[in-house]
Amino acid sequence: MDGRRKLMILAAALLAVLLVTPHSGSYIIVLVTHALIFAILAMSLDILLGFAGLPSLGQAAYLGMGAYLTAILATRFQFGLDWTFWPVVALGIVIGAATAALFGLFSVHAGGVYFLMITLALGMCVWGLAYRWNSLTGGDNGIVLPPRPAFGIQLADDVTFFYLVFGFFVVSLAVLYVLVKSPFGRSLVGIRENELRMRILGYNTWLHKYIAFIIAGGFGGLAGVLWAHAHGLVSPEDVVLATSVDALLMVVLGGPGTLVGGAIGAGIVVFLREYLSTLVPWWQYVLGGVYVLAILYLPGGLMSIPERIRGSRAPSPRPGEAKPLQSAIH
Amino acid sequence: MDTQFWVIQAFNGLSYGALLFLLASGLSLIFGVMRIVNLAHGSFFLLGGYVALTVIWTTGSWLLALPVAALVIAVVGLLMERVFLRPLGFDPLRQVLLTVGFAFLFQQAALDIWGGDNRDIIPPGMLKESAVIGGFHFPIYRVFMIGMALVMGLILWLTMEKTRLGAMIRATVDDAEMARGVGIDTSRVSMFIFALGAFLAGLGGVIGGAFLGVYPGLDFAILPIAFAVVIIGGMGSLAGAAVGSLLVGLADNFGKALFPEISYFTLYAPMVLILALKPTGLFGRE
Numbered sequence: 001m002d003g004r005r006k007l008m009i010l011a012a013a014l015l016a017v018l019l020v021t022p023h024s025g026s027y028i029i030v031l032v033t034h035a036l037i038f039a040i041l042a043m044s045l046d047i048l049l050g051f052a053g054l055p056s057l058g059q060a061a062y063l064g065m066g067a068y069l070t071a072i073l074a075t076r077f078q079f080g081l082d083w084t085f086w087p088v089v090a091l092g093i094v095i096g097a098a099t100a101a102l103f104g105l106f107s108v109h110a111g112g113v114y115f116l117m118i119t120l121a122l123g124m125c126v127w128g129l130a131y132r133w134n135s136l137t138g139g140d141n142g143i144v145l146p147p148r149p150a151f152g153i154q155l156a157d158d159v160t161f162f163y164l165v166f167g168f169f170v171v172s173l174a175v176l177y178v179l180v181k182s183p184f185g186r187s188l189v190g191i192r193e194n195e196l197r198m199r200i201l202g203y204n205t206w207l208h209k210y211i212a213f214i215i216a217g218g219f220g221g222l223a224g225v226l227w228a229h230a231h232g233l234v235s236p237e238d239v240v241l242a243t244s245v246d247a248l249l250m251v252v253l254g255g256p257g258t259l260v261g262g263a264i265g266a267g268i269v270v271f272l273r274e275y276l277s278t279l280v281p282w283w284q285y286v287l288g289g290v291y292v293l294a295i296l297y298l299p300g301g302l303m304s305i306p307e308r309i310r311g312s313r314a315p316s317p318r319p320g321e322a323k324p325l326q327s328a329i330h
Numbered sequence: 331m332d333t334q335f336w337v338i339q340a341f342n343g344l345s346y347g348a349l350l351f352l353l354a355s356g357l358s359l360i361f362g363v364m365r366i367v368n369l370a371h372g373s374f375f376l377l378g379g380y381v382a383l384t385v386i387w388t389t390g391s392w393l394l395a396l397p398v399a400a401l402v403i404a405v406v407g408l409l410m411e412r413v414f415l416r417p418l419g420f421d422p423l424r425q426v427l428l429t430v431g432f433a434f435l436f437q438q439a440a441l442d443i444w445g446g447d448n449r450d451i452i453p454p455g456m457l458k459e460s461a462v463i464g465g466f467h468f469p470i471y472r473v474f475m476i477g478m479a480l481v482m483g484l485i486l487w488l489t490m491e492k493t494r495l496g497a498m499i500r501a502t503v504d505d506a507e508m509a510r511g512v513g514i515d516t517s518r519v520s521m522f523i524f525a526l527g528a529f530l531a532g533l534g535g536v537i538g539g540a541f542l543g544v545y546p547g548l549d550f551a552i553l554p555i556a557f558a559v560v561i562i563g564g565m566g567s568l569a570g571a572a573v574g575s576l577l578v579g580l581a582d583n584f585g586k587a588l589f590p591e592i593s594y595f596t597l598y599a600p601m602v603l604i605l606a607l608k609p610t611g612l613f614g615r616e
Contacts, residue, residue: 110609114609117557118609121601121605124558125598127554128597128598129595241554284441288433292414292435295431296414296428
């Protein structure tokens with residue numbers, strides 16, 4: 001009903017980020033850039049978790065594939081450091097999607113908690129390769145990237161790079177928004193709500209979930225390409241379980257099934273991990289506390305707060321049930 | 331690549347598998363009974379090692395550290411289950427994230443209390459020697475690890491198969507709703523299993539402390555390996571945890587010795603293969 005107003009608020013918020021960030025301190029610019037990259041990862045996971053109802057515990061694997069591809073091409077073949085940056089972006093998306101297409105064969109058929117376990121295990125496979133395959137990945141030390149690409153514009157400049165990442169973020173948000181509003185997106189929600197009914201209606205629910213899984217992998221790969229250049233270092237740290245779990249927290253904290261919620265969650269988690277950790281030694285209490293408190297007291301995520309304050313029409317989620325609010329989807 | 335190599339590597343794999351069994355059997359039972367993916371299980375293992383260090387520093391007794399550390403961790407697990415996990419009801423995603431939150435909290439607490447240094451738990455002198463059998467040197471400590479896993483495995487098996495409590499646990503694993511229907515207090519069973527799992531992990535942490543060390547990050551380093559065991563063996567199955575531990579212990583050792591570059595792959599590839607062929611693991615049931 002007030003979808004138009006929501007869009008206005010979103011546009012205003014994006015505009016504010018776009019205008020304010022370049023004039024902030026240099027550290028804030030880097031921080032926001034990182035947050036936007038993880039926002040792409042979180043939104044890709046939201047397609048699975050919030051719309052298809054698939055809680056993946058291995059989303060960092062696709063980020064890792066994209067990041068390692070970028071790093072290996074850049075250091076071994078000096079590929080992707082001029083205009084060839086664009087083919088690398090495409091390749092990153094492809095490798096993320098291809099990895100997901102492979103992993104999906106093992107995981108998508110499984111339901112609920114088994115899906116959690118299997119995606120965790122598959123994510124660990126990627127970590128294991130990154131950690132041990134020294135000759136390719138540099139093992140524990142990872143790969144240090146050369147300076148960022150330059151093709152007319154100098155991405156080495158943090159502000160320019162911020163604009164680029166911001167562009168990718170907005171495009172990703174728009175594409176995913178169109179996707180979830182499409183008949184395909186609606187079918188995913190139907191599958192999340194009642195898979196059996198969808199199957200009886202004649203939908204190939206496995207194929208729907210499998211395609212969603214691949215799309216999420218593609219966006220994860222994109223986030224990986226950007227992350228490699230943003231951070232300048234790709235290491236097994238990027239594919240550890242904690243990264244996958246952080247991505248889940250971002251979505252749950254912001255509000256599953258809202259896309260934007262994942263972006264907000266990404267902002268908060270990146271702020272805690274990268275900024276707070278430089279200020280206080282006990283920052284991990286805050287991070288752990290955010291996990292515990294968000295789970296216990298904020299079942300619908302931050303995006304559900306306005307609805308709650310308004311005393312929403314939607315029934316409040318029963319305890320032990322974290323379905324995103326209906327109004328956030330329709 | 332002579333006999334020496336194969337015998338010693340197999341023995342090392344076996345003893346590593348024994349350690350993994352202590353860690354993974356609890357994880358598997360927790361999953362079987364409660365359907366909780368407990369990502370704080372590695373933290374229980376690490377905290378077990380740290381608590382044991384404190385006991386050893388204050389009393390000087392390694393033998394005392396074993397039960398004390400395991401019991402302390404069991405209490406931690408018990409409180410976590412009662413106060414935080416139980417009220418969530420059945421919701422795998424939120425439970426998993428809650429256990430992650432605790433894993434981070436435990437990690438920071440361990441860092442604050444015990445510092446960031448790598449530490450070792452030194453076992454008593456007699457365990458540090460080697461037995462020579464048929465020309466091969468077998469460290470007594472590794473023999474002790476295998477013995478400990480056998481004893482705990484036997485106790486668990488007898489409890490599960492021969493006691494009323496065990497029957498209640500198996501009923502809850504098979505069908506929690508039905509178990510409740512026939513009057514089993516599944517909430518009590520869950521509490522017991524979670525504490526037992528924490529106990530075993532804590533015990534594993536003490537025993538593993540002499541072998542892997544005790545250091546920040548051990549919790550998340552050991553966790554995925556425990557998950558590999560559980561996935562291979564089948565979630566909720568004791569026999570599965572035993573077979574899975576053995577397989578992973580051997581795969582890890584031979585993988586590292588024969589193909590160091592892809593050694594984690596030799597560990598996870600069988601897991602993926604089993605998932606593809608039998609998604610519930612070797613001994614798991616749908």
